[in-house]
Amino acid sequence: xxxxxxQKSWLIVLLGAVLAxxxxxxxxxxxxxxxxxxxxxxxxxxxxxxDDWGWGDLSCHGHPYVKTPNIDRxxxxxxxxxxxxxxxxxxxxxxAAVVTGQFPARLNIDGHFAWVDDNARRGMPDWLDLxxxxxxxxxxAGGYATAHFGKWHLANNxxxxxxxxxxxxxxxxxxxxxxxxxxxxxEDALHVL
Numbered sequence: 001x002x003x004x005x006x007q008k009s010w011l012i013v014l015l016g017a018v019l020a021x022x023x024x025x026x027x028x029x030x031x032x033x034x035x036x037x038x039x040x041x042x043x044x045x046x047x048x049x050x051d052d053w054g055w056g057d058l059s060c061h062g063h064p065y066v067k068t069p070n071i072d073r074x075x076x077x078x079x080x081x082x083x084x085x086x087x088x089x090x091x092x093x094x095x096a097a098v099v100t101g102q103f104p105a106r107l108n109i110d111g112h113f114a115w116v117d118d119n120a121r122r123g124m125p126d127w128l129d130l131x132x133x134x135x136x137x138x139x140x141a142g143g144y145a146t147a148h149f150g151k152w153h154l155a156n157n158x159x160x161x162x163x164x165x166x167x168x169x170x171x172x173x174x175x176x177x178x179x180x181x182x183x184x185x186x187e188d189a190l191h192v193l
Contacts, residue, residue, distance in 0.1 A: 128168070
């Protein structure tokens with residue numbers, strides 16, 4: 001099946017932002033983003049990140065029975081990256097790499113965040129360092145509104161005092177695998193009134 005790929009300027013800007021973030025790993029302060037265009041000229045950025053999907057798990061890539069019409073539409077109208085790798089095959093380190101631009105081992109995150117004892121045994125912190133460079137904060141500094149919806153897992157709901165997504169630079173969030181109120185997931189969503 002031939003995939004339809006259309007380049008969109010917003011995706012190029014997102015890729016540029018991620019690459020710029022990666023080049024800032026040695027810096028501990030938020031960079032000057034005064035060069036970002038005025039509000040009316042800035043593109044919207046929508047970044048969808050999922051774990052444990054294979055290339056063939058989407059109907060636009062030929063899955064025989066899974067139907068993903070909304071994602072298929074995004075693939076047609078946006079850019080469909082068909083060769084993409086992350087720094088880890090596990091959720092917490094892969095997410096840490098994407099939002100900080102740093103290799104997760106640099107942050108001592110080499111597995112998913114778990115119970116305090118488990119994290120200590122693996123030499124991991126209990127959550128992503130609040131002082132790490134963070135893409136949402138950089139976008140906020142450039143005048144963007146930021147939001148996160150879905151799986152968080154840069155801390156976890158097993159540690160009640162772990163930082164919530166808002167402490168990392170999100171103006172609005174609805175998440176699970178974080179401290180505080182959990183966004184309903186899977187079969188939980190069926191029980192919401």
